[in-house]
Every structure is written in C-alpha cells, then in structure tokens.
Amino acid sequence: xxxxxxxxxxxxxxxxxxxxxxxxxxxxxxxxxxxxxxxxxxxxxxxxxxxxxxxxxxxxxxxxxxxxxxxxxxxxxxxxxxxxxxxxxxxxxxxxxxxxxxxxxxxxxxxxxxxxxxxxxxxxxxxxxxxxxxxxxxxxxxxxxxxxxxxxxxxxxxxxxxxxxxxxxxxxxxxxxxxxxxxxxxxxxxxxxxxxxxxxxxxxxxxxxxxxxxxxxxxxxxxxxxxxxxxxxxxxxxxxxxxxxxxxxxxxxxxxxxxxxxxxxxxxxxxxxxxxxxxxxxxxxxxxxxxxxxxxxxxxxxxxxxxxxxxxxxxxxxx
Numbered sequence: 001x002x003x004x005x006x007x008x009x010x011x012x013x014x015x016x017x018x019x020x021x022x023x024x025x026x027x028x029x030x031x032x033x034x035x036x037x038x039x040x041x042x043x044x045x046x047x048x049x050x051x052x053x054x055x056x057x058x059x060x061x062x063x064x065x066x067x068x069x070x071x072x073x074x075x076x077x078x079x080x081x082x083x084x085x086x087x088x089x090x091x092x093x094x095x096x097x098x099x100x101x102x103x104x105x106x107x108x109x110x111x112x113x114x115x116x117x118x119x120x121x122x123x124x125x126x127x128x129x130x131x132x133x134x135x136x137x138x139x140x141x142x143x144x145x146x147x148x149x150x151x152x153x154x155x156x157x158x159x160x161x162x163x164x165x166x167x168x169x170x171x172x173x174x175x176x177x178x179x180x181x182x183x184x185x186x187x188x189x190x191x192x193x194x195x196x197x198x199x200x201x202x203x204x205x206x207x208x209x210x211x212x213x214x215x216x217x218x219x220x221x222x223x224x225x226x227x228x229x230x231x232x233x234x235x236x237x238x239x240x241x242x243x244x245x246x247x248x249x250x251x252x253x254x255x256x257x258x259x260x261x262x263x264x265x266x267x268x269x270x271x272x273x274x275x276x277x278x279x280x281x282x283x284x285x286x287x288x289x290x291x292x293x294x295x296x297x298x299x300x301x302x303x304x305x306x307x308x309x310x311x312x313x314x315x316x317x318x319x
Contacts (some may be wrong), residue, residue, distance in 0.1 A: 019179040023047075035125065036109035038285075045104040046250050046293055048242055049138040056174040058299050059250045061217040065172065073142040099248065101135040105184060107152060111319065117139050123190040131184040131309075136259070136295075137177030145169045147226065165226045167298045171217040176297075180259055182208030188265060196317045204289065206261045213254040220247040233266020261307070263291035269315065283315040 046299040051059075057066050107129030186204030267287035273279020288310040296302040 013058040021157060022309035026262040031113060032110040032126065032306075033113065033319065035111035036125075036315055036317045038107050038109065038129075038313055038315040040105040040107070040311050042103050042105075042287075042309055044133050044136070044307065045098050046136070046307030047305040047307065048099050049175070049295070051138050051140050051176065053140075053142075053174075054213065055300055056176070056217070059176050060174075060217055060250065063217050063250050063252070065250055066174075070142055070172075071097065073144045073170075075140060075142055084203070086206045086223045099137065101133055103134065103197045103310075103311070104132045105131050105313075106132075106308075107184065109188075111124075111314075122142075124189040125190060125200075125202075127184070127186045127204075129184045129187060131178040131182045131208070131317075133182070135177055136141070136180050136210065138174060139173070139175040139177075141171065141173045143169060143171040163216075163229065167222075167224045169220075169221070169222040171220045173220075174216075175218075176213075176215045177259065178210035178213035178254070180208060182259060182261075182312065184208040186263075186265055190269070196271045196274070197266070198271075198304060199263065200269060201266050204263045204265055206259075206263070208259060210257045210259065211304075213256055215252045215254055217250040217252075218247060219249075224234050257298060258296045260294045263309070265289050281317045282316065285313050286314055287311065287313060295309050 028298045053066070053070060056062065060066060107127045110126040110128070112124040112126055141222050146168045147165045149163050149165050152161055154161045184204065184206045186202055190200040190201035266289075267281050267285055267289055269285040271280065272282040272284060288308060290308050291306065293307050294302065294306050295305075
C-alpha cells in the first residue's frame with residue numbers, strides 16, 4: 001500500500017510540472033524557465049579536523065571522563081574485531097582519516113535563455129535547492145595499553161620460551177557531530193541534451209547551519225591475554241584474546257554552527273528513453289563535487305579544509 005501511495009504522489013508531482021511547462025511554453029522570451037527537478041543521494045567526504053584534547057574539553061564542559069590523566073596515551077584509533085576466540089587489532093593514524101556521511105541534495109533547475117528566448121549551444125542551468133548532510137563533525141581517540149607477563153615456560157624439545165601476558169587497554173573515543181542543512185546554488189553548463197549521453201560542469205556554493213549538535217565521550221577498558229614466543233631472538237605474537245570489555249558514556253549538547261562551501265560540479269547524464277513520453281524526461285546522472293569547506297564552531301573557531309560529495313541521482317526534465 002505504501003509503494004502504491006508513493007508512486008501516486010510522484011506521478012501527481014511530475015504531472016504538475018508537466019502542466020506548468022505547457023502553460024509557460026507560450027512565453028519563450030523569459031530569461032529563466034523552470035526546466036527540471038532532481039534528487040541526488042550520495043556520500044559526503046571531508047578531512048577530519050583533528051581536534052585536540054583541549055578542544056574536546058571545551059565542547060564537553062563538566063565532563064568527568066576528560067578530567068582523567070591522559071599521560072602516556074597515544075592518539076591513534078584502534079578497531080577491535082573478532083574471529084572465533086581470537087581478537088585482532090587494526091590501527092589507523094588520525095591525520096590520514098576522512099570523515100564520511102550520507103547526504104541528499106534536492107534541487108530544481110532553471111534553464112537560462114538568451115535574449116531571443118532560444119537556447120544557446122548547449123544548455124545553461126541555474127540550480128536551486130537544499131543539501132542535507134546526515135553526520136558532520138570531528139573525532140579523536142586516545143589509547144594506552146599495558147602488558148604484564150604472568151607466566152612462561154620453555155620447551156624441552158625446541159628450547160623456545162612461551163610467554164603468557166595479561167593485556168589491559170584504556171581507550172577514549174571523543175566525537176563532536178551534527179546534522180547539517182545548507183542552501184545550494186549552482187550554475188551549470190550542459191552539453192547537447194539531444195544525445196542520450198551528455199556531460200556537465202559549472203560552479204556552486206552552499207551555506208547553512210547545523211542542528212542536533214552534540215559531543216559524545218566514550219570510555220572503554222579492555223582486558224585480555226596474549227601468547228607470544230621467541231624465534232631466532234625475535235619476539236613473535238602468536239595470538240591475542242579479548243576476554244572482557246567495560247565502558248561508560250557522556251553526552252553534551254552544543255550550539256548550532258555555520259558551514260559553507262565552494263564546489264565544482266562535474267558529471268555525466270544518461271537519458272533513459274527516446275520514444276516514450278515519460279522516459280524521454282527521465283535521466284540518471286552521476287555527479288562529483290570537489291569543494292573547499294568552511295566550518296565555524298561557536299565554542300571553538302573556524303576550520304577550513306577540502307572535501308568531496310558524490311552520488312548517483314535521478315533527474316526529471318520538464319521542457
């Protein structure tokens with residue numbers, strides 16, 4: 001029933017655009033004519049802003065966890081994953097990480113005509129819309145591992161010494177995040193749309209504010225065991241076991257922040273049909289937007305960086 005309702009609503013929306021286009025087709029001298037509506041779901045990638053411990057304390061005032069002593073902690077992310085009864089550890093430097101988030105752009109396009117009302121070679125479009133980013137922010141993790149050998153034995157046949165260690169890891173995951181809604185304006189130049197496959201590029205800007213801004217402070221304490229032995233005077237890890245893990249969590253609300261970007265849209269567009277009226281107006285397109293970003297966080301400062309937003313979208317042309 002839900003699918004039928006959605007299809008009915010989409011049909012009514014597209015039909016209304018079609019009637020609007022027919023109504024305005026007798027006015028060819030208009031500079032801007034409503035030409036299309038498009039939806040672009042995708043992925044938003046940007047550099048992690050690499051906050052400091054002092055930054056996170058500012059974003060989370062009153063945090064009891066951040067009052068702890070961080071002496072001897074390293075700023076690397078540790079990812080724990082298990083296979084059978086063994087636990088493996090993967091490590092990734094924070095300064096090489098990208099923050100990623102689902103995104104959605106909803107846009108209408110206005111065709112730009114020349115003074116005579118006819119199209120220039122190719123098609124110029126002014127796009128207006130909204131750009132939603134589900135999860136934007138910054139993060140940092142601290143960890144410290146302590147190992148103590150509690151038992152060992154030496155093989156009488158091989159002479160190898162096997163060590164049994166107890167391993168304790170303290171880990172803090174600190175993250176500031178928010179949802180973001182921006183106004184999106186871009187000016188595009190499209191190649192000849194009479195062909196099934198066309199290309200486009202241009203320039204665009206976005207600007208808007210965040211909502212649901214908050215800071216999460218998470219602490220984990222892991223306890224486990226490691227078995228390792230000597231081979232040719234080298235210490236080789238044989239296996240590791242994560243036996244227990246406990247943790248706690250703190251949550252803090254933050255002020256709304258401002259974000260903006262300048263981007264260059266680049267993409268390819270495929271028309272889905274040539275004869276049937278509906279499919280002549282339906283297009284699938286891929287668009288990438290390399291960009292320069294600005295993020296102004298009231299509690300901290302203004303950050304600049306690079307990023308990219310890309311995705312596979314659906315476009316319906318009216319004219």
